[in-house]
Amino acid sequence: MSILTEIEQSIESLPMVPPYASSPQEQHARILALLKRELAYAADQNPSFRNYIEHWPIDYRAAEEIVDLPYLPVAAFKANPPLSLVPAGEITRTLTSSSTSGQVPSRVVLNAATARRMTRSVVAIIRDFIGPARRPYLVIDTPENISPQGELGARGAAIQGLSSFATELFCCLSRNQAGEPELDLAALRAFSTKWKDQEVLVYGFTYIVWTHLVQPLLRQGITLKMPRVHVLHSGGWKRLEQQAVTKNVFVRDVAAVFGCSLDRVIDYYGMVENVGVVYPDCPSGNKHVPVFADVIVRDPLTLAPVQAGQEGLVQVCSVLPTSFPGFLLLTDDMAELIDYDGCSCGRRGTHFRFARRVPKAEIRGCGNLETARYSSGQLSQA
Amino acid sequence: MNNLIHSIGSAAELLGAAQRVRETSRQENVSPSQVLDVFERWSAALETNAVRQIPGVTFLRLWFRRGTLEPILIRELGQGYLNGEWSDHGGVRLRAFPLGVIGHWPAGNIEIQPILSLSCALLGGNGCLVRVPSGLTEATHLIMEKLQEADCDGLLTNRIFLASFEHSRTDLHEAMAQAVDGAMVWGGLEAVSKIRALPFPHWARVVVFGPRLSVAAMDASAWGDSKAQVSWCRRIARDVWQFEQQACSSPQTLFLERGSGCDPTEFLEQLKRAFEEENRAHPRQQIEPALTSAICQARASWLLADPSNRAWFPKSPDWTILQGTGLDAPAPTQGRTLTVLLVDDLVDVISRFDGAVQTMGLGTQEAQREDALAYAAGSHGVDRVVRLGQMHVFGSPWDGMDLVRPMVRLVRHGRSRE
Numbered sequence: 001m002s003i004l005t006e007i008e009q010s011i012e013s014l015p016m017v018p019p020y021a022s023s024p025q026e027q028h029a030r031i032l033a034l035l036k037r038e039l040a041y042a043a044d045q046n047p048s049f050r051n052y053i054e055h056w057p058i059d060y061r062a063a064e065e066i067v068d069l070p071y072l073p074v075a076a077f078k079a080n081p082p083l084s085l086v087p088a089g090e091i092t093r094t095l096t097s098s099s100t101s102g103q104v105p106s107r108v109v110l111n112a113a114t115a116r117r118m119t120r121s122v123v124a125i126i127r128d129f130i131g132p133a134r135r136p137y138l139v140i141d142t143p144e145n146i147s148p149q150g151e152l153g154a155r156g157a158a159i160q161g162l163s164s165f166a167t168e169l170f171c172c173l174s175r176n177q178a179g180e181p182e183l184d185l186a187a188l189r190a191f192s193t194k195w196k197d198q199e200v201l202v203y204g205f206t207y208i209v210w211t212h213l214v215q216p217l218l219r220q221g222i223t224l225k226m227p228r229v230h231v232l233h234s235g236g237w238k239r240l241e242q243q244a245v246t247k248n249v250f251v252r253d254v255a256a257v258f259g260c261s262l263d264r265v266i267d268y269y270g271m272v273e274n275v276g277v278v279y280p281d282c283p284s285g286n287k288h289v290p291v292f293a294d295v296i297v298r299d300p301l302t303l304a305p306v307q308a309g310q311e312g313l314v315q316v317c318s319v320l321p322t323s324f325p326g327f328l329l330l331t332d333d334m335a336e337l338i339d340y341d342g343c344s345c346g347r348r349g350t351h352f353r354f355a356r357r358v359p360k361a362e363i364r365g366c367g368n369l370e371t372a373r374y375s376s377g378q379l380s381q382a
Numbered sequence: 383m384n385n386l387i388h389s390i391g392s393a394a395e396l397l398g399a400a401q402r403v404r405e406t407s408r409q410e411n412v413s414p415s416q417v418l419d420v421f422e423r424w425s426a427a428l429e430t431n432a433v434r435q436i437p438g439v440t441f442l443r444l445w446f447r448r449g450t451l452e453p454i455l456i457r458e459l460g461q462g463y464l465n466g467e468w469s470d471h472g473g474v475r476l477r478a479f480p481l482g483v484i485g486h487w488p489a490g491n492i493e494i495q496p497i498l499s500l501s502c503a504l505l506g507g508n509g510c511l512v513r514v515p516s517g518l519t520e521a522t523h524l525i526m527e528k529l530q531e532a533d534c535d536g537l538l539t540n541r542i543f544l545a546s547f548e549h550s551r552t553d554l555h556e557a558m559a560q561a562v563d564g565a566m567v568w569g570g571l572e573a574v575s576k577i578r579a580l581p582f583p584h585w586a587r588v589v590v591f592g593p594r595l596s597v598a599a600m601d602a603s604a605w606g607d608s609k610a611q612v613s614w615c616r617r618i619a620r621d622v623w624q625f626e627q628q629a630c631s632s633p634q635t636l637f638l639e640r641g642s643g644c645d646p647t648e649f650l651e652q653l654k655r656a657f658e659e660e661n662r663a664h665p666r667q668q669i670e671p672a673l674t675s676a677i678c679q680a681r682a683s684w685l686l687a688d689p690s691n692r693a694w695f696p697k698s699p700d701w702t703i704l705q706g707t708g709l710d711a712p713a714p715t716q717g718r719t720l721t722v723l724l725v726d727d728l729v730d731v732i733s734r735f736d737g738a739v740q741t742m743g744l745g746t747q748e749a750q751r752e753d754a755l756a757y758a759a760g761s762h763g764v765d766r767v768v769r770l771g772q773m774h775v776f777g778s779p780w781d782g783m784d785l786v787r788p789m790v791r792l793v794r795h796g797r798s799r800e
Contacts (some may be wrong), residue, residue: 052685055693068697073678076686083686300671302698303678313671332675358671 003041004322008113010034011292011319016124019290020347024340027291027349032066034319035327041068042325045085049325055194067296067305071315071328074273077106084322095272097237098154098205103360107151108272111323118276121320124162125290128347129266129280130165130230136195137166138188138229140204140213142173142181154272155205155341158234161278165201173212181208183216192224199228202258205235206267210250217257225259232280234268236357267331269354271325272318284344286351287335293318295350297337298330308339311355332358386526387519390547393557396511399543400561403482403509406540413466414455416537416554417504421446423532433528436521437625438494443777445498454778455505458787468795475797478790480507481587482563487577489513489568491628496522498776499566500542509541511562513555519546521748556580564789567591589788591630591781594740598633598770599713599728599755602641604745605649614745615649615656617771619719621743622701623660624774627716630781631741631766633771634714635721639728646724650705653722657701661718666700673717674699680715699726709734737763740781743770 004234014030015021022030039060043050053060056070063069063130077083082094090111097106099310110118139146145156152160163169170191204213209231217224231254240250251265258264268280269287279295289295294317297306306312314333317325334355390396425446433439444450455464459478462469468477484503488495496518500510514522533539547554559565559580564587567577574592582588588609598621604614621633638646677699684691684704691706701718708723709731725731732742732755742759744767746752756767765782768775778785 047687047689051689052682055681055685055695057695057697073675073682075675075679076682079683079686146600148581301666301669302672303674304698313674330675330678334671358675360672 003037003044007037007041007322008032010037011117011322014292016121016290016292017127018351019124019128019292020288022291022348024349028066028294029316031292031294031317031319032063032069035066035069035317036060036063038319038322038327040181041322042085042327046083046325049083049085066294066328068278068316069328071317071330072325073330074106074271074332077108077324077326078104079337080251082107082109083324085325086111088348091323094151095157095275096151096153097272106271106273108275108326109324110275110321114276114321114323117320119161119164121276121290121292122278123164125278125280126162126165126232127369129282130201130232131199133199134165134167135199135201136191137163138191138200138202139169139171140173140202140209141171142175143171144175146171152371153304154235155208157272157275158205159203161275162201162203162232173208174330181212183212185216185222188224189222192226196205196225197228199230200226202229202231204233204317206233206237206250207235207239209233209254210240210245214250214253214257220252222257223259224257227258227260229258229260229264231255231258231260231265232268233265234270234278238357266278271316271331273329274318274331275326276320277316277318282343282345286338286343286345288343288347289350290347292320295335295352297335297352305338308337312356313358314352332360334358386523386547387514387544387546390554393553396545396554396557397561398485399545400511400558403511403541403543405518407480407483407507407509410430410537410540411509412427412541414464414505414507415466417507418448418451420529420533420538421451421501422448424529427528427532428525430528433524436493436524439525440494441774441776442494442497442525445501451505455786458778458784459790469800471781473796475795477793477795478506478787479793480509481789481791483509483511483561484789485558485562485565486512487565487567487569487573488512488515488518490517492568492625493518494525495568496544497525499568502785503564503789504538504541505786508564510543511558512542512544514544514546515559516534516546516549548614559586562586565589566789569593582721587788589783591783594630594765595714595738595741595783596631596633596741596773597710597739598636598743598745599731600636600745600770601639601640601728601748601755602644603747603751605638605646606641606644607747608648610747611649611652613769614655615653616659617657617745617769618653618667618743619660619701620771621773622657622718622720623664626666627714627718627720629774632716633720633741633743633773634716635711635723637728638722638724639730640724640726646705646722650694650703653720654703655777657694657703657718657720658696659698661696669699669717676715676716676717677702680704680719724781728755732758732762732764735759735762735764739764741766741768741773743768743773745770 053070058068060069091109093110095108136306139159146159171186173181174184254265255262266280268278270278277293296315297312299306299312314331314335317328335352338351341352426441428443463478468475486499488499496512496514503510559582566589568591570593574590618780693704695702705722742764759767
């Protein structure tokens with residue numbers, strides 16, 4: 001049996017459902033050995049990755065804790081060609097991140113086996129929050145964002161990741177003549193009327209939901225009267241923060257527009273580099289780690305794991321990918337580690353809250369501190 | 383803010399302060415020798431635990447000594463300047479006079495830079511209007527308290543006004559520029575460009591110390607000498623650690639010239655030990671998460687880019703050595719991240735410099751070779767060539783420019799009688 005087959009069998013044997021039932025000790029013990037085998041496999045497949053992990057200050061083969069294993073910064077996936085563990089011919093899909101303001105996007109390659117696992121894992125997580133039933137699926141986006149093949153952006157990946165719950169899929173935005181997304185209000189009203197008493201799944205990127213659904217409907221005083229929806233949303237808060245829209249305001253207004261209770265609006269954290277693992281907010285407002293993953297919050301000063309109640313850089317871990325080395329990734333996000341176990345919602349294991357994105361580091365010479373960028377007429381001076 | 387650094391809210395406050403500094407400077411002449419006396423006492427006063435913790439203060443103590451500054455004044459302005467005398471030059475007399483009030487826009491990442499900048503202007507007999515960056519108010523205040531102790535008569539203190547205001551207050555920057563006769567500007571490209579564009583009086587002299595970066599270079603006569611390796615590596619570590627590798631004089635890349643029979647591995651292991659030792663002596667107290675991310679990314683991208691690249695680093699972001707080959711310095715990461723590139727000939731490296739390199743820290747034990755490398759560096763835009771371990775030793779000229787002379791006027795007196 002090949003190493004890859006052994007690894008794949010080990011992943012398949014993980015009890016994905018329920019995803020939050022293991023104690024932290026059980027979970028770590030289960031995935032530590034698997035992660036080490038995956039690192040060894042990845043090193044065999046990719047000489048550059050081997051070079052990286054062989055320079056790690058701790059030999060991963062001897063590591064006794066997940067925190068000691070070599071992790072990649074997510075920006076490593078901005079490389080071109082993308083980091084891969086499979087021949088080009090096996091790649092069935094390339095996911096790209098939603099890079100902003102001209103930055104290079106991350107690119108993550110999937111083969112069929114990895115893609116299948118990603119779908120299963122997302123379903124296992126989401127059903128823990130909304131139940132297993134299939135239902136009508138309302139997407140707050142345009143159909144163009146869901147391409148059947150080739151490269152798929154973060155929005156498309158998120159939309160497709162939830163499509164296993166769908167009996168039918170309806171995108172309520174369309175492009176106007178200027179190419180801008182626009183709410184198709186008539187179609188949306190028809191959809192809401194048709195399914196008003198049913199369980200419905202709604203998904204959209206946070207700022208798309210706010211800009212193209214909530215604001216237009218609020219302006220027109222329209223409520224959709226869909227009390228049994230679950231509204232999932234993900235993606236950054238930066239644009240909403242710029243409009244001074246807090247999370248509480250967002251949830252309140254989304255719930256008002258759909259006519260549902262606040263607890264049916266669920267924010268989740270995820271990224272294409274960690275595809276297959278998403279972190280929805282539980283009723284206590286915390287994000288939980290499923291059995292096939294881990295989250296380590298590291299002190300920026302030491303990179304050691306923080307204690308409960310402290311903030312740090314988020315490292316995500318996942319045993320799921322075998323087509324790219326996305327097992328252990330240091331993100332550019334800061335989070336507060338709430339605790340390593342004991343959330344009041346009943347889910348076991350590490351739980352945390354997203355705090356903010358880390359701004360991109362700027363090179364500093366004898367001068368360019370106080371780095372606020374200046375608009376015309378404003379000084380940004382040392 | 384406090385009694386030394388004034389929180390400014392209006393242009394009128396700045397203009398008033400500038401006027402007071404100007405009048406004080408005109409009414410109370412101060413000779414270079416008097417300035418040096420106060421500086422000498424200031425140097426002694428800085429010998430306290432609280433102040434010594436400020437990065438760069440050890441250097442500042444040396445800088446303020448008469449033995450350091452007198453030779454600089456003599457070289458820049460001649461022996462006569464020290465005595466406040468006119469000097470004869472073929473029938474005419476020359477004497478340096480202060481420009482008046484000098485505006486200082488120091489960098490925000492070098493704790494002692496407001497003080498260094500104003501010290502240059504004071505040596506020219508000027509008054510000073512200093513915009514203290516928000517992150518440096520505490521350090522500047524502590525150092526200025528020591529000046530107050532050393533300058534009981536207020537000889538220098540009365541001709542200094544320290545201002546603090548938001549960097550976005552264009553109106554205050556403009557008012558400050560309008561109120562001065564000269565400016566010393568330290569900063570990044572954008573900041574420097576903006577300050578240059580401020581409405582200075584047409585007679586004002588603006589000296590800009592803009593963004594630069596620095597490198598280290600060694601030939602095999604230095605790094606291949608196993609007896610000297612420990613010393614060289616300590617020097618390199620010291621240069622990397624000071625100012626968190628964010629100064630324009632901080633080495634970002636070390637070029638190692640290959641030599642027959644010399645194995646760089648031994649040297650690099652020694653360099654690693656020196657970094658560990660320096661880190662024990664000067665552990666980092668805090669870090670921006672963005673810098674931690676950048677350091678992790680630098681390590682990964684270096685090792686992923688080429689399987690023959692090597693690196694040494696601890697679990698923490700404390701320090702990083704990246705080793706490979708190539709003639710061009712990669713984009714700096716800072717945060718104690720030194721890229722070591724093996725090259726066949728240092729001249730090949732230097733010949734590719736384009737003016738961005740300010741300082742080349744050099745390690746060689748062959749005098750002729752040193753002269754040749756210094757000449758090559760000077761020819762390719764490098765302004766300072768210094769021994770490794772002394773890359774941050776602030777001295778004149780800096781960035782190829784004198785420090786005191788630009789802030790004085792050399793008045794020519796042709797006698798009206800035979």
